[in-house]
């Protein structure tokens with residue numbers, strides 16, 4: 001259950017703080033290595049290769065680097081949409097159209113500055129690459145605690161995969177969950193590559 005004040009449960013809060021501390025300790029070379037490994041995995045996925053529109057995130061801080069992935073997708077002609085964090089904790093979406101289409105935003109984020117297509121833009125995405133602080137073996141995802149992706153993923157189509165990207169150590173055995181949490185369909189880690197969850201595994205892994 002959610003805490004009465006609408007914020008995350010204490011066990012989630014502590015875990016989130018630990019994960020963020022560990023991310024801050026990662027040096028630039030490690031972040032870049034992780035970023036290029038996940039980029040290679042993601043660029044080869046049929047979901048992304050065949051998708052006309054891909055929702056991604058533009059990494060900041062200790063997140064696995066997705067900036068080169070965003071550029072590579074855009075260069076090969078994919079329509080890439082990126083989140084814009086709204087004050088009410090929901091996400092809007094705008095198109096990535098090269099480096100000039102981005103600018104520093106609040107909360108340490110870098111966001112697209114172009115026309116915003118509204119929260120329902122996710123309905124048209126063929127794949128959603130989501131940020132996460134951790135993912136567990138059941139596909140439960142933990143984010144930064146604003147609930148934005150839990151709400152945003154409700155807009156995607158049922159056949160559109162949500163793929164989280166985390167560092168190796170952040171793919172864990174079990175995470176605390178709440179009823180509103182939306183699991184992801186797959187996770188990509190730098191050393192482990194792609195891991196698909198649940199009944200979608202056979203279909204989405206091509207088996």
Ligand SMILES: Nc1nc2c(c(=O)[nH]1)N(C=O)[C@@H](CNc1ccc(C(=O)N[C@@H](CCC(=O)O)C(=O)O)cc1)CN2
Pocket residue numbers: 057058059060063083084085091107108109131132143144145146148149
């Ligand atoms: N790269 C990236 N973009 C993303 C997300 C993300 O996790 N990563 N989001 C995923 O949901 C959304 C933004 N969600 C956020 C939720 C909370 C805070 C936050 O609490 N920030 C700290 C300050 C961080 C800093 O300045 O370095 C704060 O405001 O106290 C930031 C973003 C949309 N865009």
Ligand SMILES: Nc1ncnc2c1ncn2[C@@H]1O[C@H](COP(=O)(O)OP(=O)(O)OP(=O)(O)O)[C@@H](O)[C@H]1O
Pocket residue numbers: 002003006007008009012141142143144145146147148149150151178180181
């Ligand atoms: N679908 C939803 N509808 C309404 N409120 C929600 C929903 N999902 C999450 N929330 C709110 O957001 C708070 C934070 O949720 P949670 O701790 O699960 O975030 P998170 O999954 O870590 O973050 P994010 O989704 O932003 O990456 C919850 O306590 C709840 O109040």
